[in-house]
Amino acid sequence: MSTNASSASSDPSADPLAVLASLPGVAESVDSVRKAVDRVYGHRVMRRRSTEVTSEAALRGARGSAALSGADWALEEVRRRTDFSGDPEARTVGAALRLTAEAGQLLSVWRQSPLRVLARLHLVAAGGAGEDDTAGRPRLPGEPVAEPLIEAPLPRAEEVGGRLDGLAALLVSGSAAPTPVIAAVVHGELLALRPFGSYNGLVARAAERIVLIGGGLDPKSICPAEVGHAEQGRAAYAAAFEGYLSGTPEGMAGWIAHCARSAELGVRESTAVCEALQRGAA
Template sequence: MGDVLEPLERLAGVADELRAAREAVDAAQRHRALRRSGGAVAAEVSLHAAAASAALEGAAYDVEDVRGGAVTDPVVQGALRVARAVDGLRDQWPRAPRQVLARLHVLAARGAVPDADLGRPVDDLRVAPRLDALAALVVDGAGPPLLRAAVVHGELLALRPFAGPSGVVARAAARLTLVAGGFDVRGLLPVECGHLDRGPEYLGAANAFATGTPDGLRSWLRHCATATTLAAHRLTALADAVLDRA
């Protein structure tokens, strides 16, 4: 599987963008609030990431309304359940990604699709072989985690293997790839917020990825790197806010 990812890193500008994202993340993760108030920062990250993922799925609400429990939208509630589950799924993800994807869909789509569809891929002949290939990529663990996460994310968006809020599942799978791969061990990067900050670009780049062309792949990979850099800046802002409230 390493042969699959290596050419992607050689696409023009991709390696530089990945390197810049790594540097931004390293700087953000040295924030002093993460030593003193790491749990509070993690809770803020989880909330903001869930709200952003739901917004990208068409369920946009003010973060403070979500925090206060005023939002009952099933997509938002599903995104919150998924965000809370990520840490507990990190060890299983590299070993049994198909099972984890099913679990993520159960959490994300409860109340949004019929119960009989929860955790079940859609009835489409192209889905099973592509999910198998994606699972093999995750298990193999080759390539830089950020590159691998971008491919996982893009492929799941293109494939939409589950009914309902499949994008929430795709973004959670990308987050799990970063966490399990050691890029974001503590799950402190709200990359979903970075995608939302560049919402039109996110949609356009995802569609470009689905074409499978070198230009399309490069557009998506560079977008994911930029979103990660933006997530590092958001982590810093959230950590600053936690310190201010302390």
């Protein structure tokens, strides 16, 4: 299956994402996750019960994303609960579940207008959380940002719009970069910008999921990278993100490798689900 977005140009200066794919170790990370995805897609359970695997991957991905945002609930608690309107942790888990459910519905819009999708994702995350008119729009000067785990300096609100426009232009114009590279950059840039007043981490990881699905690596959405991010731990996530923020070749390559490894761990999770379904244990 393809792991490349469409190429808009063979000129490296016009395709900075493709340049990142040439960094040391990135090709190996991309190849490793691609092979892992191909293996799980070839599992015999996928021929008959892929919808069940997709549903389970969505649940586990939402749990993982919420854990990174400070709501580290057991999977069975996430599965059992029906009311997520109470305390902040419950609202975080509810937001993660809503985002995971929404992501697959936005693929066609993402290809044409990533910014519309990001606004929609934040609206979905904020739904039912008592948010005000800040939901669904980039923050304004002076507005606070609540983002667990990420303590990096916050770009000024005046910078956010221009950098979001630049990211969207890159995505719409297309890139020859492998899908895991594009997904990692989208994830990292949204974490760096924290464009909204809340739920930026959840939105960034949902956007990563959209790229992995829409880019052809994981069209059935059965390889939740959020599971891998959570499994590697919050400290490793923050350290890899520091590499992205550094902008150095080593830092960027490390972040891309971390994200690719997270997707690979998501594959492992779904492989275990396939095995459980095959045994009749799930």
